[in-house]
Amino acid sequence: xxxxxxxxxxxxxxxxxxxxxxxxxxxxxxxxxxxxxxxxxxxxxxxxxxxxxxxxxxxxxxxxxxxxxxxxxxxxxxxxxxxxxxxxxxxxxxxxxxxxxxxxxxxxxxxxxxxxxxxxxxxxxxxxxxxxxxxxxxxxxxxxxxxxxxxxxxxxxxxxxxxxxxxxxxxxxxxxxxxxxxxxxxxxxxxxxxxxxxxxxxxxxxxxxxxxxxxxxxxxxxxxxxxxxxxxxxxxxxxxxxxxxxxxxxxxxxxxxxxxxxxxxxxxxxxxxxxxxxxxxxxxxxxxxxxxxxxxxxxxxxxxxxxxxx
Numbered sequence: 454x455x456x457x458x459x460x461x462x463x464x465x466x467x468x469x470x471x472x473x474x475x476x477x478x479x480x481x482x483x484x485x486x487x488x489x490x491x492x493x494x495x496x497x498x499x500x501x502x503x504x505x506x507x508x509x510x511x512x513x514x515x516x517x518x519x520x521x522x523x524x525x526x527x528x529x530x531x532x533x534x535x536x537x538x539x540x541x542x543x544x545x546x547x548x549x550x551x552x553x554x555x556x557x558x559x560x561x562x563x564x565x566x567x568x569x570x571x572x573x574x575x576x577x578x579x580x581x582x583x584x585x586x587x588x589x590x591x592x593x594x595x596x597x598x599x600x601x602x603x604x605x606x607x608x609x610x611x612x613x614x615x616x617x618x619x620x621x622x623x624x625x626x627x628x629x630x631x632x633x634x635x636x637x638x639x640x641x642x643x644x645x646x647x648x649x650x651x652x653x654x655x656x657x658x659x660x661x662x663x664x665x666x667x668x669x670x671x672x673x674x675x676x677x678x679x680x681x682x683x684x685x686x687x688x689x690x691x692x693x694x695x696x697x698x699x700x701x702x703x704x705x706x707x708x709x710x711x712x713x714x715x716x717x718x719x720x721x722x723x724x725x726x727x728x729x730x731x732x733x734x735x736x737x738x739x740x741x742x743x744x745x746x747x748x749x750x751x752x753x754x755x756x757x758x759x760x761x762x763x
Contacts, residue, residue: 528696
């Protein structure tokens with residue numbers, strides 16, 4: 454009798470153990486399934502958000518192409534410069550804006566197509582550094598970062614020896630910059646210097662002119678020796694609602710009288726624009742930055758796309 458009770462007890466314990474294991478397995482499977490469903494939803498929502506961001510890019514292409522067909526001057530009062538406010542589109546919140554990247558100093562202008570330093574551009578960059586309140590000698594190190602040789606510019610340049618002593622050690626690119634954030638790798642460029650410069654510089658893939666209609670105040674200050682902040686602000690104020698229509702109009706401004714200005718490096722129109730798209734969809738948020746090139750025939754080309762906070 455006792456043996457039977459013992460067997461019954463063992464059977465009951467075994468049944469309880471099997472039930473517990475099955476319950477744990479079922480809970481684990483349900484949890485894993487829930488996680489898989491959530492992961493799949495996140496992937497789908499991210500892809501959908503990215504497509505909405507590409508929609509903002511397409512909107513910008515159309516606006517910029519139409520603008521080129523209608524006129525040959527670019528200024529901040531045009532439709533392309535209007536910020537796209539947050540819009541609700543099929544469950545997403547979409548916003549964006551376009552920036553003229555030729556209103557900034559192109560760091561890759563510091564060297565020519567053969568990789569030789571360009572004296573006029575170096576001097577302009579020195580003036581830009583002074584305009585934002587930082588040491589103009591940094592310009593030499595930036596030139597060394599971009600030019601293809603390994604020879605250090607005297608006395609303030611920086612090549613392999615300067616970077617190989619850093620922790621961790623690395624080498625200069627010795628090639629054109631692909632993004633302004635590369636400045637943070639250049640000897641002498643602190644986060645404070647970068648923060649002061651980043652809104653006034655670009656890294657376009659070819660030599661470019663500065664659009665005087667969209668140039669920032671520090672960039673305008675860099676155009677000529679002795680240009681003060683108040684004078685540059687006057688140049689901005691006198692653009693009017695239509696901007697400077699020709700370079701002759703700009704150069705006739707009283708502020709520029711008796712000043713040496715490198716005219717071939719200036720223009721009243723632009724070819725490079727950055728489209729910034731901000732999309733919220735579900736649990737996802739995307740910030741897409743698309744660098745566009747606009748040809749004279751209004752054709753638009755995407756040069757690069759990057760993602761990251763504004």
